[in-house]
Amino acid sequence: MTLGEATGGPGGADSWKILRKDMLTIGLVAIVSALSGFAINQFRGTPLPFAYQPRAERIAQAATRLGAPAPTETPTGDVEHIRLDRMASLVQEGGVLILDARASVFYKQGHIPGALNVSREEFEADYSRHREALEKDKTRPIALYCADESCHDSELVAQTLIRMGYQKVLLFRGGWYEWTHAGMAEEK
Amino acid sequence: MKAPPPAWVFLILRCLVGGVFIYAGALKIRDPQAFADSIATFQLLPMAVINPLAIVLPPFEILVGLALMLGWWKRAMSLAVMILLAVFLVALASALARGLQVDCGCFGSGPPSAWKTWYALGRDVLLLGGAWILHRREWRAAGPA
Numbered sequence: 001m002t003l004g005e006a007t008g009g010p011g012g013a014d015s016w017k018i019l020r021k022d023m024l025t026i027g028l029v030a031i032v033s034a035l036s037g038f039a040i041n042q043f044r045g046t047p048l049p050f051a052y053q054p055r056a057e058r059i060a061q062a063a064t065r066l067g068a069p070a071p072t073e074t075p076t077g078d079v080e081h082i083r084l085d086r087m088a089s090l091v092q093e094g095g096v097l098i099l100d101a102r103a104s105v106f107y108k109q110g111h112i113p114g115a116l117n118v119s120r121e122e123f124e125a126d127y128s129r130h131r132e133a134l135e136k137d138k139t140r141p142i143a144l145y146c147a148d149e150s151c152h153d154s155e156l157v158a159q160t161l162i163r164m165g166y167q168k169v170l171l172f173r174g175g176w177y178e179w180t181h182a183g184m185a186e187e188k
Numbered sequence: 189m190k191a192p193p194p195a196w197v198f199l200i201l202r203c204l205v206g207g208v209f210i211y212a213g214a215l216k217i218r219d220p221q222a223f224a225d226s227i228a229t230f231q232l233l234p235m236a237v238i239n240p241l242a243i244v245l246p247p248f249e250i251l252v253g254l255a256l257m258l259g260w261w262k263r264a265m266s267l268a269v270m271i272l273l274a275v276f277l278v279a280l281a282s283a284l285a286r287g288l289q290v291d292c293g294c295f296g297s298g299p300p301s302a303w304k305t306w307y308a309l310g311r312d313v314l315l316l317g318g319a320w321i322l323h324r325r326e327w328r329a330a331g332p333a
Contacts, residue, residue, distance in 0.1 A: 052238035
């Protein structure tokens with residue numbers, strides 16, 4: 001049975017010819033896509049490099065550019081996981097810096113009252129913007145959160161802050177999801 | 189013998205499938221780093237391929253979607269859509285089977301969840317069905333067996 005007979009299409013060798021022609025057309029579109037993709041990338045403000053770097057590596061490099069000690073040095077701070085009730089009382093009492101590790105687009109849609117946006121995604125730019133407030137006292141605890149339990153951004157930001165010499169990071173793993181589902185106050 | 193559906197049915201189907209691909213490609217082109225991170229979560233490809241793929245795939249989706257909507261090379265473009273969707277489905281199914289938390293990266297990024305993965309799988313199956321109907325029509329129109 002020929003390809004054409006099997007698929008109800010063109011007969012005999014024609015079906016392979018047509019298939020080959022279609023694959024060539026797809027190949028041509030792919031080449032045009034590749035050329036335009038790389039051209040678009042070159043004209044971006046921040047072109048994507050050809051070599052992929054995992055999120056952890058990217059934030060580590062951002063921290064190095066911000067003057068953090070080498071990752072090989074043993075940090076003295078620690079990360080403590082906290083629950084909703086502790087986070088709520090920290091927000092109410094004030095006295096700790098609250099950081100939102102989500103991307104700015106989500107931060108702007110709503111965040112925990114008083115939280116500063118220091119995202120994993122734009123760590124270098126966000127940290128630089130809030131540098132004065134952050135570095136005033138590195139012994140003061142920092143409360144940190146991101147989207148929810150499955151979001152690893154807060155963990156990455158926490159480890160980076162510890163590497164940068166902050167002594168205590170309180171990580172609220174429940175994140176924005178748990179906060180809003182408990183009906184807690186929001187700020188925009 | 190049952191009469192074939194009118195031509196406008198296929199036009200709507202082409203616009204639907206093509207439109208989805210244009211939209212998906214446009215979202216990915218806006219944030220290539222996030223798309224690269226999505227590809228990485230599937231743990232299927234070598235690191236060297238991830239960023240080039242994140243750069244090339246979105247314009248390919250847009251061009252294929254546009255060609256399909258405009259009726260250019262309908263047979264080839266519907267075949268391209270079928271191939272893409274088959275690859276996406278295999279990747280999603282593989283991620284589910286391995287219990288990975290992935291974000292399909294299909295329509296911009298957001299927190300991953302198993303529900304989102306199943307939803308993406310279901311949506312891609314529907315799109316594949318649509319593309320198959322389009323391709324079948326053009327393939328049969330190419331000539332009798």
